[in-house]
Amino acid sequence: MRFFAAAFALFFATSATASPEFWQHEWPDTNFEKTSVGNWVEVISGGPPKDGIPALSDPSFMKAGQEMRIGGTEPVITVELGGHTPRAYPIRYLTWHEIVNDTVGGVPVAVTFCPLCNSALTFDRRVAGKVLTFGVSGKLRNSDMIMYDRETQSWWQQAMGEAIVGDLLGQELKQVASWMESWDEFKARNPEGLVMAEPAWPRPYGQNPYRRYDSSTKPFLYSGDPPPHDIPSLMRVVRVGDRAWPMDRLAREEAITEAGITLTWRSGQSSALDASSIAKGRDVGSVRVRDAEGRDLPHDLMFAFAFHAFWPEGQWMLGN
Structure with missing residues (x-):
């Protein structure tokens, strides 16, 4: 987990990572000649490698009334899009996966959560005529998650929804209206709503690795x-x-x-x-x-x- 990688990451933050060449061996398909990063000291390893935090795609859902594991005050990210059945993405899962690639009412979306910035954003995944699929790079910039798309291997700043390295440099993701609320609030407003089912990964869902x-x-x-x-x-x-x-x-x-x-x-x-x-x-x-x-x-x-x-x-x- 990231906290245990602090000494390692801080060492590299002041040395080898001060230029993009350091990352090219890990990212051979990323075009580092195209970048808006002015100070590469800001880009560091968060600990896990590329995909070490596994993003999810095409998750399963269940009726809100059938879900009994989530505490009433636990936060969820709510997406209500185009009159389609509202969906809740529990933070208990996003803490461990950070990105969910999903499709809501025909709209491909990426539901994202960066614990180190408390940043919970939902984006439309369509960019320049392509539908992108996002993963977790394992890199941080100003403590915020750097995502990457699997189609072009470009890097994206999660907090800004903007490509900062690679062939899609400068492209911006359209943000979709979503919000964090308690599980009880979601259920009360959407008794027939859907909630993302627990992923089939060996993670201690419901636990917070960033205590205090x-x-x-x-x-x-x-x-x-x-x-x-x-x-x-x-x-x-x-x-x-x-x-x-x-x-x-x-x-x-x-x-x-x-x-x-x-x-x-x-x-x-x-x-x-x-x-x-x-x-x-x-x-x-x-x-x-x-x-x-x-x-x-x-x-x-x-x-x-x-x-x-x-x-x-x-x-x-x-x-x-």
């Missing part, structure tokens, strides 16, 4: 600047475009309408990065983001350090 991570003061494998305004690095923020709303403000006010959108917060969702058992994690609440017509908007619920790393000129929505 979101209570720490420093991000794991991150050497960049801390966020401004004395915001803790591991404070969750709601990112919409290049704006970020700190979670403590949202939890205090519970509803915020500004910049043309409405954000709401309600208690009842466990942190996936707190207790050893995800179901016993402290309550961090659930967030929804909607436009003026009440439609769900694509957003992210990431740590403040990651927002600052990838959007250094971004706007912090601090209120009065």
Whole structure:
């Protein structure tokens, strides 16, 4: 697991990984001549090799009412797309797989979760006339997962949904509206909904290998600047475009309408990065983001350090 690879990864972060040539033996089919990475010191090994964290494809589903293993406050990523049956992707599985390649109502999607950034994003997998299938590279940049597509071996920054190395350099994935909420919330709203079934891999599903991570003061494998305004690095923020709303403000006010959108917060969702058992994690609440017509908007619920790393000129929505 990544925490046990810290010394190894930090050593290479300051030495061999300062140029793309270091990775070419592992990635012979990736075009490293095309890259937007300006500082290769930022790219390091997270510990596992390519596909060492196995992404999933074409998962099985079951009716929400049949699932008895998931704790009521456990987080799931909810995808409600085009009037099709809502689907829940439990974080207890994504913690160990990080990417699920699926198809919802004919739309190929990648449901992703980077534990080190708390970044849960869903993307349309169609790019430049191709349907891509994503895997986990085992590499991190600013502590965020670098994905790769199996078709061109290009590297993609998960937090941004953008190709940063390879033939598809500069291409951007279209983000699909999805959100994290508790399993109880999903079931109450979608009694006939579907939930991803437990994968057939030998993993301790329901356990959190990053115990107390979101209570720490420093991000794991991150050497960049801390966020401004004395915001803790591991404070969750709601990112919409290049704006970020700190979670403590949202939890205090519970509803915020500004910049043309409405954000709401309600208690009842466990942190996936707190207790050893995800179901016993402290309550961090659930967030929804909607436009003026009440439609769900694509957003992210990431740590403040990651927002600052990838959007250094971004706007912090601090209120009065």
